Amino acid sequence: MSDDLDDIQAIFFEECAEGLATAEAGLSAMADGDVSAGTIAGVFRAVHSIKGGAGAFGHAALTAFSHRFENVLDEVRAGRIEPTPGVTRVMLTAFDVLADHVAAAQGTSPLPNDAAVAAALDQVLADRGVAEAAPVAPAPVAPASEPVAVEPDPFGFEPVTAIVEPFDPFGFEPVTVTLDLLDDAGPVVADEPLPWTVTFVPSDAALANGGEPMLIVRELEMLGGTITGVDLSRLPSLRDLEPEHAYLGWTISVPGTVDESAIGECFDFVAPESIVDIVRDVAGDAAPAMPSPAPAAVEIAPVVAMTVPTLIATPLAAPAPAAAAATTPVAAPASVSATAPVAAPVIAMPVAAPAARPARPDEAEAQRTHEVAAQTIRVDLTKLDMLLNLVGELVIRGSILADRLSPKDQERVELPQLSRLTREIQDTVMSLRAQPIKQAFSRVPRMLRDLSAETGKQVILETTGETTEVDKGVIEKIGDPLTHMIRNAVDHGIESAEKRLAAGKPVQGTIKLSAEQKGARIFVRVADDGGGIDRARVRAKAVEKGIVAADAVLTDEEIDQLICAPGFSTAETISNISGRGVGMDVVRSNVEALGGRVEIASVPGKGTTFTMVLPLTLAILEGMIVRLAGQRFVLPLANVIETVQPEPGQVRPTTTTGEVIELRGNYLPVRRLTRTFGFADNDAQTPEESLVIIVESETAGHVGLMVDTIDDRREVVIKSLDQNLHPIRGLGGATILGDGSIALILDIEALVGPSAPLTRYPQKGLAA
Amino acid sequence: MSKTILTVDDSASMRMLLKASLTAQGFKIEAANDGRHGLERMMEVKPDLLITDINMPEMDGFELIEAVRAKPEFRGVPILVLSTEFSDEKKARARSAGATGWITKPFDAAKLGTAIRRVCP
Numbered sequence: 001m002s003d004d005l006d007d008i009q010a011i012f013f014e015e016c017a018e019g020l021a022t023a024e025a026g027l028s029a030m031a032d033g034d035v036s037a038g039t040i041a042g043v044f045r046a047v048h049s050i051k052g053g054a055g056a057f058g059h060a061a062l063t064a065f066s067h068r069f070e071n072v073l074d075e076v077r078a079g080r081i082e083p084t085p086g087v088t089r090v091m092l093t094a095f096d097v098l099a100d101h102v103a104a105a106q107g108t109s110p111l112p113n114d115a116a117v118a119a120a121l122d123q124v125l126a127d128r129g130v131a132e133a134a135p136v137a138p139a140p141v142a143p144a145s146e147p148v149a150v151e152p153d154p155f156g157f158e159p160v161t162a163i164v165e166p167f168d169p170f171g172f173e174p175v176t177v178t179l180d181l182l183d184d185a186g187p188v189v190a191d192e193p194l195p196w197t198v199t200f201v202p203s204d205a206a207l208a209n210g211g212e213p214m215l216i217v218r219e220l221e222m223l224g225g226t227i228t229g230v231d232l233s234r235l236p237s238l239r240d241l242e243p244e245h246a247y248l249g250w251t252i253s254v255p256g257t258v259d260e261s262a263i264g265e266c267f268d269f270v271a272p273e274s275i276v277d278i279v280r281d282v283a284g285d286a287a288p289a290m291p292s293p294a295p296a297a298v299e300i301a302p303v304v305a306m307t308v309p310t311l312i313a314t315p316l317a318a319p320a321p322a323a324a325a326a327t328t329p330v331a332a333p334a335s336v337s338a339t340a341p342v343a344a345p346v347i348a349m350p351v352a353a354p355a356a357r358p359a360r361p362d363e364a365e366a367q368r369t370h371e372v373a374a375q376t377i378r379v380d381l382t383k384l385d386m387l388l389n390l391v392g393e394l395v396i397r398g399s400i401l402a403d404r405l406s407p408k409d410q411e412r413v414e415l416p417q418l419s420r421l422t423r424e425i426q427d428t429v430m431s432l433r434a435q436p437i438k439q440a441f442s443r444v445p446r447m448l449r450d451l452s453a454e455t456g457k458q459v460i461l462e463t464t465g466e467t468t469e470v471d472k473g474v475i476e477k478i479g480d481p482l483t484h485m486i487r488n489a490v491d492h493g494i495e496s497a498e499k500r501l502a503a504g505k506p507v508q509g510t511i512k513l514s515a516e517q518k519g520a521r522i523f524v525r526v527a528d529d530g531g532g533i534d535r536a537r538v539r540a541k542a543v544e545k546g547i548v549a550a551d552a553v554l555t556d557e558e559i560d561q562l563i564c565a566p567g568f569s570t571a572e573t574i575s576n577i578s579g580r581g582v583g584m585d586v587v588r589s590n591v592e593a594l595g596g597r598v599e600i601a602s603v604p605g606k607g608t609t610f611t612m613v614l615p616l617t618l619a620i621l622e623g624m625i626v627r628l629a630g631q632r633f634v635l636p637l638a639n640v641i642e643t644v645q646p647e648p649g650q651v652r653p654t655t656t657t658g659e660v661i662e663l664r665g666n667y668l669p670v671r672r673l674t675r676t677f678g679f680a681d682n683d684a685q686t687p688e689e690s691l692v693i694i695v696e697s698e699t700a701g702h703v704g705l706m707v708d709t710i711d712d713r714r715e716v717v718i719k720s721l722d723q724n725l726h727p728i729r730g731l732g733g734a735t736i737l738g739d740g741s742i743a744l745i746l747d748i749e750a751l752v753g754p755s756a757p758l759t760r761y762p763q764k765g766l767a768a
Numbered sequence: 769m770s771k772t773i774l775t776v777d778d779s780a781s782m783r784m785l786l787k788a789s790l791t792a793q794g795f796k797i798e799a800a801n802d803g804r805h806g807l808e809r810m811m812e813v814k815p816d817l818l819i820t821d822i823n824m825p826e827m828d829g830f831e832l833i834e835a836v837r838a839k840p841e842f843r844g845v846p847i848l849v850l851s852t853e854f855s856d857e858k859k860a861r862a863r864s865a866g867a868t869g870w871i872t873k874p875f876d877a878a879k880l881g882t883a884i885r886r887v888c889p
Contacts, residue, residue: 004788012781045823049779052821052852055874056785063874070852209837210846210868215889269848269869269887376801378780 019046059105193256201249203273225254403738434469465515493530527609533602625711629679651687670704774815776806789877803827837866846887
């Protein structure tokens, strides 16, 4: 069971993460002026759910804080608190603390100090007159001798931790019964507590809404109670008897050893308007304690007679309505109609069919918002991964079959159809794990606002490609790197307002956040229009920290990469923002752990772009199978522009970049991949014996890659490379070919990018 | 013959928690993730008791209770609300919609069982 609970709790924390994202998006929208009912309701529901689960799992601090937060949201939702920018700001701060509380409940961070925010939230409530700390105290438990109508909390569960819950339930109206006879009775001192006399007269509607007063009577019997009297006075003649009306009343004697609250609990779900009276008997007075002047009105009710052999005729000490009924046995309340048996006399509300109920505009909107979220099922990720792997195997088997069968045989066994189906299955399975990167981006606007406030720098955010679908695991893991890149961009990238004006730039800095999928990779970019990397300073700092030798010769790109060196920090005063001990080195190692890399492009005075190049964990890639020194590699077809069989003299050596190919009057750089990967044995091969594949790259434009031959064109399943192969630039993954052999997949960007053909990051070579 | 309870809550952890606690007490548990599915499941399962949350995206608890009570065959089925909310206003609204009782989250499994037997012996 505890294992089960852990599992359930894990799901709860997943829900918390979703709820926090929803709340954050909603609060951000509110901060941007969207205070529509749907938005507010979304935030409320998110916080509300967190509170509910937190309580169930015993996270008291989280429960208490989310409750506070929810109170404010509830008032905002009800329109009693105006969501002014000031209120929204408090809620945004509260959100941060809520997130910290969730993390604390998860055990990943210490308990946050929420006193200031809690006070701010209470202030917001107080400003409209709802003070959290002014609970309506429940009526004190009546002393034994004092007859007081019990005011049961029909839903008598423990109130949520740290919350004082106002008591009254479902509009149950307390009925005060005063028995003159008891007024003179002094405090009772006895060894054996005197029994309780419980009077219970269900309201007419007690049988409506699935209620059953007899169950209450039985529960009292289970507590040791004995029915001492039945009030049949309201029982009509058989002809007038409504099967769904309650007519009876009971007097039950319960042993004095039973706790009064235990008796009260039996009435937890009692219908409103019912009469419930729990009175301790008076010493010396034989039970029943009440006078019974009207024996004529009492008869033995068969239903009770079955369970209680001795019935003592006792009418009920009841307030006016019931007393009136006692004198006129058949008098049913006027509101009781023969055609509407379910109607409750007092709080009767028409029971509307759902179809006839017009949706309020805000609800309709909320429904639209959540339309997409409906109809989902939670599946363990490992199951999906297993499915994904199996489908991958299926694809590979398919291509092995294709290899072995002649085209005619392939048609005969309908292999093409099978392949198409397999492909569709794979796409579908892939899409199960893929989620829009929006989830990771949704935190950014919020963060930028905070950063703006902290630094005084004005920043505009432009986001593109948020619908790009990325593997769920990737989304989860890029959150921290992304956060740091954004902090970095604001803190170090965007200049102060004065500097920007002096440089002829608009005062507001711009950060462009984008995501796109290219082939098997996802590119997530954070581009600022700030001052660019101050290379002289970065270099000086790196020398000072002993990261590079003072006389090292470094290219601009290598200097830029130094930012990612462990322990590197250029901020002259450690700022609150990026100087939190998490450096770009952590960003890099996080991204590399995902099988990705971080690229930095900086133009002095113009800005810096950080790019996380991330893998799709598993995808089908359309690739060209090429040979290098006899080994097969896969070149992503998406990058290929054309293939050239060079004429003699078309490929020429140059001094700087090695070799170029002349193509229709243009000169493009050429890289011999055999040399890049160190297959030096056929380095002497002439270009005429090779093929040059012209590829397009994001960073280097068109580049020619020299390969030995092209074998085939084929769809391959990308398998991630093992960790230890990550530092090898130029490899994006591996695949299993149709014949079962393994081929490495080339990463074009890394092969032809600015820092190519480095095989490792500069500081690793320079650090010593 | 164990009683069948339909639980409606948009939180999967809450549904699982309810199922775990109540199955252990001998109830048979069916679940739905919002009001709309709750109503559909209600028709399929025809449970002995409905336990529903209030705040749910598609058709909230009040609407679900009204819809269930509007069907003659469910007029007498006990309905308990299980919510973190506890305002009198909400409780009154639930009662007039047709709820039998209200239980405030977080629940104690044993007390929940007692409460359930109070309306569904």
